[in-house]
Amino acid sequence: MIDLRIDPLVYIWCMSDLSITTIQTDLSWEDPAANLSMLEHKIRGINTHTEVVILPEMFSTGFSMRPEVFAEEMDGPSVLWMKRLAREKNIILTGSLMIREVGTGSNEGAAYFNRLIWMLPNGQYGYYDKRHCFGLAGEDRHYRSGNKRLIASVKGWRVNLLICYDLRFPIWSRQTPQQNNGGAVQPEFDLMVFVANWPERRVHAWRTLLQARAIENQCYVAGVNRVGKDGGEIYHSGDSLVAGPLGEILYHREHDEDVHTLTLSRKLLDETREKLPFWKDADRFTIL
Numbered sequence: 001m002i003d004l005r006i007d008p009l010v011y012i013w014c015m016s017d018l019s020i021t022t023i024q025t026d027l028s029w030e031d032p033a034a035n036l037s038m039l040e041h042k043i044r045g046i047n048t049h050t051e052v053v054i055l056p057e058m059f060s061t062g063f064s065m066r067p068e069v070f071a072e073e074m075d076g077p078s079v080l081w082m083k084r085l086a087r088e089k090n091i092i093l094t095g096s097l098m099i100r101e102v103g104t105g106s107n108e109g110a111a112y113f114n115r116l117i118w119m120l121p122n123g124q125y126g127y128y129d130k131r132h133c134f135g136l137a138g139e140d141r142h143y144r145s146g147n148k149r150l151i152a153s154v155k156g157w158r159v160n161l162l163i164c165y166d167l168r169f170p171i172w173s174r175q176t177p178q179q180n181n182g183g184a185v186q187p188e189f190d191l192m193v194f195v196a197n198w199p200e201r202r203v204h205a206w207r208t209l210l211q212a213r214a215i216e217n218q219c220y221v222a223g224v225n226r227v228g229k230d231g232g233e234i235y236h237s238g239d240s241l242v243a244g245p246l247g248e249i250l251y252h253r254e255h256d257e258d259v260h261t262l263t264l265s266r267k268l269l270d271e272t273r274e275k276l277p278f279w280k281d282a283d284r285f286t287i288l
Contacts, residue, residue, distance in 0.1 A: 018157050018191070021050040021261040024240040024253055026228030030070060032060040036081050043085055043093075048261045051154065055095025056195055056226040057164050058114065063197035063230060064098070065142045067112035071100035082119040092154060093119045095224075096130070096163050096195050098143075111144045116161050116195060118152050126150050130163040131172055139165075151189050157266075158189040160219075164196035167209045167223070175217050176282050187218065187279050190269060194223040197230065200237035207239055207252075214243035218272060218279045220264050227257060245272040 023042055028034040043053060057063065060078045061070050072078050078097050086093040099115040114130040129146025133139040149172075152159045162173055175188035192213055198206045206223065214221040220242065227238040242251040242262060251262055273279060 016155055017266050018052070018155055018264045019048075019050045019261060020052045020054060020222060020242075020264065021046055021048075021259060022054050022222060022224045022240050022242065022251070023056070024225060024227055024238045024256075024258045024260075025056065026257060027056070027059065027062045027226050027230070029062050029231040030064050030066065032070065032072075032078060035060050036078065040081070040085060042259050043089060043091075046089075046259060046261065050091060050261045052092045052094065052159075053089075054193060054195060054222060054224045055093070056224055057096045057197045058098065059095040059195075060097045062226070063137070065138055067098045067100065067142055068110075071098035071110075071112050073100055073102075079117060079119075079125075082117055083123050083125070086119045086121050087123065090121050092121070093117075094161065094193065094195070099127075112142060113146065114139070114143050114163060115146075116150070116163055118150065118159075118161060126152055128161045128163070130166065132165045132169055134165045157191055157264075158187075160189040160192045162192060162194050164194065164198060167194050167196070167206070167213065170213070170216065171285075171287065173213055173217070174282070175219070175279070176284055177280055185280065187273065189217070189219060191220045191222065191264065192217065194221070196223060196225045197236060198225050198239075200235045200239075203237050203239050203254075207241060210241050211243050211247040211249070214245060215247040218245045218276070220244060220269065227255060245269050 082093050096116040099113045101111050116128040118126045128150035131146050133143050133145050150161045177185045178188050180186050210221050210223040222242045224240050225238050226236045229235050237254050239254045244250050
């Protein structure tokens with residue numbers, strides 16, 4: 001049975017608009033020091049107000065299948081780097097990286113995860129382990145699959161955090177109406193974030209599915225991808241994209257490195273759901 005319990009991670013101001021920054025960048029292959037230095041320079045260069053900064057999948061190494069060499073523990077340098085920058089810039093910082101956990105396997109050896117970290121300015125964090133490991137690249141042979149979702153909260157926005165290949169599986173990313181503490185029915189989340197190393201050769205699927213996830217869930221979707229060639233000479237065109245609750249494209253950039261900040265309108269989201277309340281008719285289901 002798949003455990004679909006949601007980790008509650010609450011970081012709430014009054015409900016209002018939400019500013020996010022997407023960082024589409026090339027990555028130095030299997031070079032954590034170079035990538036952290038480069039990303040810190042980009043993050044420190046953000047001179048507009050932002051609340052959430054989104055990095056690509058495996059931002060410290062690229063999409064490497066060598067976790068035995070490059071994976072870190074949760075008190076390792078990359079997580080500490082995220083904690084320091086989130087505090088100094090007063091932002092929420094998120095992206096995925098290789099994480100090693102000891103004593104979690106049947107033989108009490110090390111297990112490796114493609115883990116997204118949601119780091120708060122106060123040093124608290126939540127995490128999501130990629131559910132769908134990419135078998136075509138052998139990810140399923142090197143990393144353990146996660147079994148629960150992470151829906152974080154910021155300023156009253158509920159944010160569903162997912163990684164790359166998860167995009168192809170709509171049931172895992174489908175929201176169903178929930179009852180709040182007062183008994184009223186409400187959507188499960190307002191924004192989906194996909195961090196990725198999605199290759200250019202399949203970019204049509206990337207763009208199409210990001211818009212589809214926005215339409216079917218009546219929420220904002222932010223997909224943040226890398227650019228450039230990885231260690232296997234696979235080219236990534238970026239095509240980072242933010243879509244609105246009707247699937248409309250609010251931001252899209254291909255091929256170039258780009259640091260982009262935009263503000264998501266709470267009013268637009270609420271009005272869309274009120275005028276077209278398709279979300280209320282969503283199927284209730286349990287994954288077994």
